[in-house]
Amino acid sequence: MPDKPKIAFYWCASCGGCEESIVDLAEDILEVAQAVDIVFWPVAMDFKRKDVEAMPDGSILATMVNGSIRTSEQEEMAYLLRRKSQILIAYGSCAHTGGVPSLANQFSREQILRYVYEDAPTVVNEQRVRPQPRHQHNGTAVSLPEFRGLVRSLDQVVEVDYYLPGCPPTPKLLKQAVLTLLSGNLPPKGTVLAPDTALCDQCPRKETKPTDLKINEFKRPHWTQIDPNTCFLAQGIICMGPATRSGCEAQCISGNMPCTGCFGPTSRVRDQGAKILSSLASSVNAREPEDIEKILDGIVDPVGTFYRYSLAKSLLRAKVTR
């Protein structure tokens, strides 16, 4: 039997939702499994790192890595899988733009470790023990990966060929991507495998978005009775739709929740947060600085709102004085 193309999946700093989305292929996963050999998938199959190391370089057709990169081990795996794969795909928001984990780039390594191992209210750690990369235990050397100072997207560590956006990507996009890979008819390197238009373009509430949007007050979704048929922005609720790539089939919108931006920006935008900031601010319905400020007070966490999934890939990458 001729060899089937080899596919691998790996996870770095992620929640597991991306893995879940692969399983969400449901019956289609059988079709995929028939067309390819899955040679490495730690969450579901018993292959080890040494098995990957033993493979010839470039022997895997495509590897999909989800999760952002925070530890030295994740870096090593990224390098290893890059070397073994012809095509490396950043799968999901974290690998694509840093994702929610990269909001930690607002804090220093010291702040994070101190909180997690000492200050968090649920922690009892009187000796203030912290995990060490190297340690001697009963004469045996044990080691842990290094915790890096920054969270990075996959392409900030190794070269990436394609991106599948989303938190998580939809099974439909994954299936399309696998079919594209198998067809051999590959798009240009660096392509994000989703439509290149803003979400507003596909939004079922598109017709209700005013051409001259005026925002008098920013309301928070959990404090607001949201009209299920009107544009969120027209209701004063921050929706990342104008600055976010489409392809998610407007699932959040259909659930009566605004877009939070997980598909990242379109190809024309470099910094998703700056772009939504620009769009929202220009719609604020006030002219005097103090009136504008009063309306802007309604945006309680600009970094967490505008860069929820993309701080690592933003122009500043992190809080510069961590």
Next chain:
Amino acid sequence: MEDKPVATDKLSTSRDWEPLIVAFFCNWCTYTAADLAGVSRMGYDPNVRVIRVMCSGRVDPQFVLDAFAHGADGVLIGGCHPGDCHYVEGNYKALRRYLLLKRLLRELGIEEGRLRLEWIAASEGEKVSKTINEMVEQVRALGPLRLTRKFKEWDAELAALEAEAQSEEVAAHA
């Protein structure tokens, strides 16, 4: 390891640091005023790099962040006085974006004094020179931002592993 500063970082890495300020001036008012300052032979600190845009409303917040990310220590935006915008609303949009951008920058650790918006009419050549001098002093007091250098420092933790991976690759192809 070689550590060549990129051209934009030249000023901020020299031994005697000088503030580097990127200024976005609107075509109709502030740029014309800067021109006037020039032909009137008014002096101002040479730390500013002026970029002409058609309107202060054209200044995408991405431009400001990009300037900082490429080594600017401060960014100055100049537009027409309220009510005087050639495009009617552009300077109000600039004002709103500036106020929100300042909030964002504060949270990302960039001091307030590094971003300034000033209304300067075409006739106010003197205000151009005064604003630039003031801002240079303010940024000088804040000290260098040097993000290009900072990014390099942040990524130093990646370099060792990368070198190792590259040497393995070389060995594999030898």
